[in-house]
Amino acid sequence: MRRRFGSALGRGGLSLWATCASVALITGCSSETTSGVPPLLASSGATPPPVAVAPTIAPNLTPITFRPGPDFAPITPPPVQPDLPDPPSLLPDGEFNLLLSDPANPAVIPPVGSAFVTITLSGLFAPGVIRSVEVQFFNISRGTDITGIFLPTAIEQFRNTLIGRGNSYDDRINGITLTNGFTFPASLAAYNANVAAGERVLVIVVIRDSFGQALRLEARAEAN
Structure with missing residues (x-):
């Protein structure tokens, strides 16, 4: 008598557990069974939350002033003089x-x-x-x-x-x-x-x- 009751209880318990799991998956009644499952998209067309965008750095419009290079005057070497004799x-x-x-x-x-x-x-x-x-x-x-x-x-x-x-x-x-x-x-x-x-x-x-x-x-x- 006890063995039947256990078998019946086992079969009935398995059916009850499957039913509860199906209901929990649909209704989300249990946080343990729905953890990590992404939410379903709403069919109403609502705007999704904004995505974070990196800030834009404003360009530096200050003109760059280049330091003028040194103004070296051209050096003209003296003309080569021949070895002249003594003058008169x-x-x-x-x-x-x-x-x-x-x-x-x-x-x-x-x-x-x-x-x-x-x-x-x-x-x-x-x-x-x-x-x-x-x-x-x-x-x-x-x-x-x-x-x-x-x-x-x-x-x-x-x-x-x-x-x-x-x-x-x-x-x-x-x-x-x-x-x-x-x-x-x-x-x-x-x-x-x-x-x-x-x-x-x-x-x-x-x-x-x-x-x-x-x-x-x-x-x-x-x-x-």
């Missing part, structure tokens, strides 16, 4: 003088033979070789240029006497010397019209060598 000069015992005089016998200097000036030059040092020579005469008492009263051929001959000299052995050791000086004849009428006794005459000689280096020589004399 007068040696310590050199001489450059001017003499104004009337010849004792005008007939010995034809066709002018009237008046002249003489330049004495010695000890001129020009190792770079003389390239050009300029000659000018001035009456500094009147402030006039009197180069034109002397024979142009004499001035040209004076230039040619010096151009090309300076690098020979004798020129390098003793310097360039014009033996007895160099005489510039002038017409007596032109000389007397431009130079009077007691007035001072200036001669300027500019000597340039092949490297453009220059020497300026000056001498003064008083007319008699």
Whole structure:
């Protein structure tokens, strides 16, 4: 009798447990049996809860100021200079003088033979070789240029006497010397019209060598 009752109770209990489980699944009556089950979507179309969104960082609109680079001025190196020889000069015992005089016998200097000036030059040092020579005469008492009263051929001959000299052995050791000086004849009428006794005459000689280096020589004399 007890065994039947137990069998009947077992069968009835299993049916009762299945019924309770079905009801709990539908109605959600038991928290133990519904734990972890997601809720069903509502059919009414209600808006779901908002999803969290990461905050947006506002851009930095401040303009970026770049630091200017250093302003290095371009450096131009000096031009390369060749190893130049010494410029033209007068040696310590050199001489450059001017003499104004009337010849004792005008007939010995034809066709002018009237008046002249003489330049004495010695000890001129020009190792770079003389390239050009300029000659000018001035009456500094009147402030006039009197180069034109002397024979142009004499001035040209004076230039040619010096151009090309300076690098020979004798020129390098003793310097360039014009033996007895160099005489510039002038017409007596032109000389007397431009130079009077007691007035001072200036001669300027500019000597340039092949490297453009220059020497300026000056001498003064008083007319008699």
